[in-house]
Amino acid sequence: MIDPVALFLMLLTASTPILFAALGELVAERAGVLNLGVEGMMITGALAGFAAAYHSGNPVLGFAAAALAGALIALPFAVLTQFLLSNQVASGLALTLFGLGLAALFGKPMEGVKAPTMAPGPLGLHWIVWLGLLMVPLIWWFLNRSRAGLILRGVGENHDAAHALGYDVRRVRIAAIAFGGAMAGIGGAFISVATVLQWTEGMTAGAGWIALAIVVFSNWTAPGVLAGAWLFGGVTVLQLRLQAAGVRVPVQLLSMAPYLATIVVLVAISARQKFSRRAGSTAPGSLGQDFHALR
Amino acid sequence: MIRLVPRTDTPALLQGSTPVLAVLATMLAGGLLFAIMGYDPVTAIRTIFWDPLFGPAASYSRPQLLVKAAPLILIASGLAVGFRAGIWNIGAEGQYIIGAICGAAVALAAYPAPEMWIFPAMVIAGAAGGWAWGMIPALLRNWFGASEILVSLMLVYVAQRIAAWMAFGPMKNPEGFGMPGSRNLQQYPAAANPELIVGTGAHWGVVAAVLAVLATWFLMSRHIRGFHIRAAGTAPRAARFAGVKPETLVAFCLGLSGALAGMAGLFEVAGPAGQITDKIGVGYGFTAIIVAFLGRLHPLGILLAGLLLALTYIGGELAQLTLNLPGATVQVFQGMLLFFLLGFDLLTRYRITRRIAA
Amino acid sequence: MTEGAVLRAEGIGKSYPGVRANDDVSFAVAPGEIHALLGENGAGKSTLVKMIYGLVRPDDGRMLLNGRPHQPADPRAARAAGVAMVFQHFSLFDALTVAENIALGMENPPPRRALSARIAQVSQDFGLPLNPDRRVVTLSAGERQRVEIIRCLLQNPRLLIMDEPTSVLTPQEAELLFATLRKLAAQRTAILYISHKLEEIRSHCDRATILRHGRVVDSCDPRAHSARDLAAMMVGGDMRPIDRSGRQAGEVLLQVKGLSQPAPTADATALKSVALTLRAGEILGIGGVAGNGQDELLAALSGEIRNAPGTILLEGADLSRLGPEARRAAGLLAAPEDRLGHAAVPDFSLTDNTLLTAGARKGLVRKGLIDRPAARAFAQDVIRAFDVRTPGPETAAKALSGGNLQKFVIGREVMQAPRVLVVNQPTWGVDAGAAAAVRQSLLDLARAGAGVIVISQDLDELLELSDRFCALNEGRLSAPLPTQGLTLDQIGLMLGGAHGMEVAHL
Helix, strand or coil: CCCHHHHHHHHHHHHHHHHHHHHHHHHHHHCCCCCCCHHHHHHHHHHHHHHHHHHHCCHHHHHHHHHHHHHHHCHHHHHHHHHCCCCHHHHHHHHHHHHHHHHHHHHHHHCCCCCCCCCCCHHHCCHHHHHHHHHHHHHHHHHHHCHHHHHHHHHHHCHHHHHHCCCCHHHHHHHHHHHHHHHHHHHHHHHHHHHCCCCCCCCCCCHHHHHHHHHHHCCCCHHHHHHHHHHHHHHHHHHHHHHHCCCCCCHHHHCCHHHHHHHHHHHHHHHHHHHCCCCCCCCCCCCCCCCCCCC | CEEEEECCCCCHHHHHHHHHHHHHHHHHHHHHHHHHHCCCHHHHHHHHHCHHHHCCCHHHHHHHHHHHHHHHHHHHHHHHHHHHCCCCCCCHHHHHHHHHHHHHHHHHHHCCCCCCCHHHHHHHHHHHHHHHHHHHHHHHHHHHCCCHHHHHHHHHHHHHHHHHHHHHCCCCCCCCCCCCCCCCHHHCCCCCCCCCCCCCCCCHHHHHHHHHHHHHHHHHHHEHHHHHHHHHHHCHHHHHHHCCCHHHHHHHHHHHHHHHHHHHHHHHHHCCCCCCCCCCCCCHHHHHHHHHHHCCCCHHHHHHHHHHHHHHHHHHHHHHHHCCCCCCHHHHHHHHHHHHHHHHCHHHHEEEEECCCC | CHHHCCEEEEEEEEEECCEEEEEEEEEEECCCCEEEEECCCCCCHHHHHHHHCCCCCCCEEEEEECCEECCCCCHHHHHHCCEEEECCCCCCCCCCEHHHHHHHCCCCCCCHHHHHHHHHHHHHHCCCCCCCCCEHHHCCHHHHHHHHHHHHHCCCCCEEEEECHHHHCCHHHHHHHHHHHHHHHHCCCEEEEEECCHHHHHHHCCEEEEEECCEEEEEECHHHCCHHHHHHHHHCCCCCCCCCCCCCCCCEEEEEEEEEECCCCCCCCCEEEEEEEEECCCEEEEECCCCCCHHHHHHHHHCCCCCCCCCEEECCEECCCCCHHHHHHHCEEEECCCCECCCECCCCEHHHHHHHHCCCCCCCEECCEECHHHHHHHHHHHHHHCCCCCCCCCCEHHHCCHHHHHHHHHHHHHCCCCCEEEEECCCCCCCHHHHHHHHHHHHHHHHCCCEEEEECCCHHHHHHHCCEEEEEECCEECCCEECCCCCHHHHHHHCCCCCCCHHHHC
């Protein structure tokens, strides 16, 4: 019999990378930016974090480097979408492809070495897991109670109105993109520095895309993101347990579970937003649209 | 102070020249990257862009150009139609894999029958498989409003795992000494997709790619369906006013691009790749996105862009062999290329004017 | 009096590429004065007030606010200097609450509770009831405007700018708005009031500055002039009178019966058993405040939204289940309100834009294949017949001025000889010359025996064109009344009176 508490603790760990990435994307999307580059920023963070942790011997420095690298790699996307007014979908894809390539290129020398470990926090969980859980109420408070969060939501809801009131739409969005990059970077580094303890090419394996789906699932709220991340953590843990228990289903088919679950959940939540008059989608009004003001 | 003024029309010269600018900028930035990594930038660039065509080993690498370009062009032609309509199929890689599996399934089921119908049936099965895989995100979007971007992408991961399962399970070669992977279709004449003209690399996939370019060109510029697709992409409400049903368009675009990607997968598995393995997806489905944009979503542009990106693949392999450059260099190159391309696109949509700050 | 002016503009000029939006504009607004800025669409009113509010920087000239130089770098600086503005297209955030919207418009908003209390206070003082916790998306147009006004009032502005505030209000709601403005003026606030509605300005404004082609052409006391005089100053010359002669109602062409349809999106309006009958040679006017189902009614008639069987009959044939193309083939044509993006594709050439609706009736598309020379020839015909000013049929739609594109869009439908044509806001944002041309073409179409439905928010236009008038209110269509002898008060009541203002009369 599996201890449900132990299972829940595993779930917390399994959901952490996606939680970070999705919280970052949540903030970016609430500012009106659809960044499909999450996967690219995560893998960059995974590599940068791993390399920094390995060379310094200090995992904390690794996470700091991952946050920085995630924010930096998001800069070309910010320039493209905010200054050069490029299509956000295409630019986000470019960021993902570029990030995956760059990480593969610079990751070669990192293959085969092991990351340093750090002492676990309370309940034997990694400190970053706790940090992720702390970020949920923090981001909720920021979005719903702080002045800066109000401005950010305003920019995402109606950029023309925000501009007419004198807010600097671009600056708010660039900050949100950088924050999203930093969070995705930490999420990626959690995989390489805290769980796998190794660098392998493409190790984020679609977590960034799942994070994007979770933001839709969450209906653009921080507690919703947590629920979504836990759901996927749960599916992943369950799938791993079934593999370990030697269920007579091919491993390859079991490992599809998180992706299929993403699709199922995406469909369910989209249908709810589409058919239920009351629920309605609370997607930010200006999400994915270019902003250009004549002066 | 620099200002952007929206253009009301774009000179054709500019339309065509921004991709060239983007390629040049990528070479410059790539050279810089090589220099940082400690390689001679000039040699590296020459090895990637020049040697595959005119270098000492060109007789080997030149045919590879068509082999690599065919799937890229085939997939990108379909994707571009959807992108024009604002329908983002980014799961072509998955449709490619499923097409390969479905096509191979026909061959493996018929083995060792020698009949003529087998290869055509494989092509149809490949296209049907890709079409069906593409219709999943289409129907989920139409029925439930689920984002086709995320669903089609998730299905790539699912398809990859199906391929692995096939290679290790149902499709494993019974005479393969326990090695994963299916029978090699190249050694099964009725199912093989051979080189049609020796020394050119041209197989049936190349023929299909050329036909796809011609067909999508006709669709987009001569047929009212293409007109509706273009209208829906830039002004969806106007398209609906004209009588376009968005649902029909979503199904058409995802189905078409899925079928073409599936066909590309089939030609690959029956030809250059030869067998179903867990690594049947080599990223053509993602690179084709870059090809589509680099070709400005125009069929002829896609033809050229497909050849260019095929060149970077071959050049990358060559550089890996001769200069010991890491294989991922090509991926970085392709990512950079898309970045620069999107950046230079600004020139086609806006005029840059200078103004003295008041 | 001008010595103590709140705002004084001296020789203001502003150019955009190809346009001189403002040229040597000078005027002054006194404290407690309701000052009208009068002009046609495109006369430069909006550019001028955007400069006062810091959204645009003038190229030449200078402004003084209370005697001090006024050159705001952005709207925040303008607000700090005491300028507030209520926009024509509201600058509100739908998903946010009233209180949040107001907080975004303030420099240093008080904490949430204190802010709610102040909102309640101001809304009581000025008779503008509002619940601070409601989300803006649930508010009517009039209520939204109250949010904007309260947002301005909380800053105690010295100058309040209002950009076409009554275009979304019923006549009764407009009266209440003016009562609020009077109270404000009595407290020595200067009000700059932008409009092209002459009667409104004559009855409520103390002074009027009239703009034409970006220049000040006159400044006067509007109460001392007739609406006709003001129109002449605004347009520069007399208007050609509209020819309504020679029309006769014939047989029934279009019948709509029990047309109900749920709202397609959250912020749209449901149609509730709409019924109407249209005869040959007749123009039916449908009035209503924006957002009461105009777009939805047009979409239901054009076929963009399909309907229940038996609800839409054209000459006896049931078109309810058919899409736009089949309806056009049958003779039911439409021209939606939004020119750029709905009636026309902005990035496409005029030639390509003919293919949007005229493919079947003009034989521009056969068996799915596009006949481009034929499309170009048809575009040429429309350009010639409707005097569309453009370099040629290959020019992109977005490069045309609003009036010229509107002439093209209406012309494209009229020249397909429809049996019934439905238009929504046919002259919105169009200069007077083009508006007259469009209206005349609709009258001519009716004279030739077609039926025409004009959906509009411009009551003057409806009274000028239509034989019968009905009102659209929350998706319900009133019974039609003959236009002859209809008073503005009656119309106002048909349009639904003043929504939600009852509380204000406590």
